[in-house]
Amino acid sequence: MIGSHGPRPGPSPLEAKHNALGSKTICYNHGLNPRNERFGSTNIIEVKGLVKQYGDLRAVDDISFGVADGEIFGILGPNGAGKTTTLEMIEGLREPTDGEITIKGIPVWPDPGLTKELIGVQLQATALFDYLTVREMLSLFGTFYSIFLSNEEVESLLGAVDLMEKERAVVRELSGGQQQRLSIALALVNDPQVIFLDEPTTGLDPQARRRLWDVIREISAKGKTIVLTTHYMEEAEVLCKRVAIMDRGGIIAIDTPKKLIEGLAAETKITFQSSKEFELAEFGAAMGGLEIRPVDDGYVFYAQNVQESVLSLFDSAKRHDIDVENLSVAGANLEDVFLHYTGKGLRD
């Protein structure tokens, strides 16, 4: 079923995808960026025209991207954006409605068995056996790959996820963060080339989250390719070499976090509050055509020249008889990129 497209008019499916994405994607990997060009030649994962349809719902809508060998690739988006569905199609858990996925040139579908040995997976649910010890879990998962781990190998895996002291602890006695780290260690038992982490830090406290980031960075330092999903923009910013921003089943932007933010053409975010109602469009026009958006706790706009914009804001406010309170000026981040493309917040 997959790969047996009927004849299509016009450009090849791949070209069509590039064109379609080009219109709504900034800095998409066209080969223009020399760094991406280098990655592009050694992509370990290639996804082309991926679609997942559930009845009337298009959970994943015709997405294409590549993951370079050795990079940490993030898929960022709000709940329901299609991140997990995308990941699960690459992992071989969910069969795509259409499209092609290859890992190291091997197609995942129709037989995911061929790529299972290449990948390590951590699912959103930690999926552990409550009554086994950490060591027993690792040994058991090793046998699933016909690998019988030596003591040294178990210790090295535990070292990789910072769980050495918990070797003999029973799973149910571990904290959420420890279970999550064990779950990552289980994804490493077969020494995979690509590791998939589905929202690895969701539900963890900030300290446990930071600890997990260190673990992920160390695994990456050993040359593993990591694909992770997250709805925390700071996680994507801190960890990922490149990020695909997803919303409603589509990829709306894909690049390095830095380039995505630069691509806003406005590196500064200015927020303020006002006690009075006013006409946004009219006010923005008065400020020289700036786009002002309402957010949870006030209004936001992006600017390159901070001094000019702030002066203009006060000037216009005075003329429109609007009070300006709690003005803040900050550097833009991925959250703002998301807001820019979708007009909504990541956690809306």
Place this chain on the structure above:
Amino acid sequence: MRQFYELLVANFKMTVRNRQALFWLFLFPVMMMGLFGIAFAGGQPEPKLGLVDLDRSQMSQAVRKGFDQAQVLDIKTYRALGPARADLKSGDLDGVVVLRDGLADTVGQALSAGSTNRARSAKIDLYFDPSNTFVSDVARGVVAGVLDEIDRAAGGAPKLLELESHSVRQRNFRYIDFLVPGIIAMTLMNSAMFGLAGTIVNYRERGILRRLKVTPQPLPVFLSAQIANQLLFSILRAVLLVAVARAFFDVSVVGSYLVLFVVIIIGSLCFVTIAFTVASVSKNREISDSISNLITMPMMFLGGVFFPVESAPAWIQPVISALPLKYLADATRNVMIRGEGLEAIGLELTVLVAVTVVFFIASVLMWRWE
């Protein structure tokens, strides 16, 4: 093979470390057996008597009527001595009363001879096992009472009917003998229906099955290890129940342990496949437990675990004969207390195997990863 072994070991450890599971697996059945065994230890059912009418005369009919009117007795009428003696030996009857051929003639002669001829009174035979004191006392007393009643009704001072006792060695069944095989059968059902089905649903709910799916580990190996663990604990539990029954209630296994082992394995597999089917149709643990309750409850009470199904009313018998547990309980009981071999429980084993095959196919077709 090593993968299977490692999985089995892991499953074994998980079961042993789960205190709640251990309670239901071992302690609960032992407690149940103990409580029922003690509660019903003294309460013997009314004696069951077989009546063999070899005379088939008006006289013998009158005697039979006399027995029928004695309501303390459960009477079953036979036309020949052979089957009655067989039932007595197997313990289905507590005593057999035989009305000899020529009874009417003897009584007639005695009546015409008048009160002087005492030697001509008719003999009524009673076969029973004197070691079964409670039953034999009651049976003898009642039979003697009935005969006296008939004598009085005939209005004769001469004793027309005389009881002649014959002792027979029979197997004595107490309630606990009946109960232990029933409990063993019931635990095979319950541990599969609640333990195994619940575990599989839990694994599915928590994404463990999906996690397994992204590894090269074949599902059949994973599930076989689960089933092997289930069988292992079924055997261990049966051993424990038999040991406790032996130590505290003096119950012994009459039949072959090997045949009993076969019955336990087949019975366990039967409920394992039913459990897998339940797990496949259940979205979550609550649903699987409800369905399991729905399946096990009627079987517990109608499957012949706590009382013989023969004593249930006739209208419900068709329902009973559709319950897999009935066949498992019968097979276990026939081996344990009647010492039957494989050929004698062929019907029961065939039914269990057939049910296993049907539910195996159903569970394979309905299997769900998530």
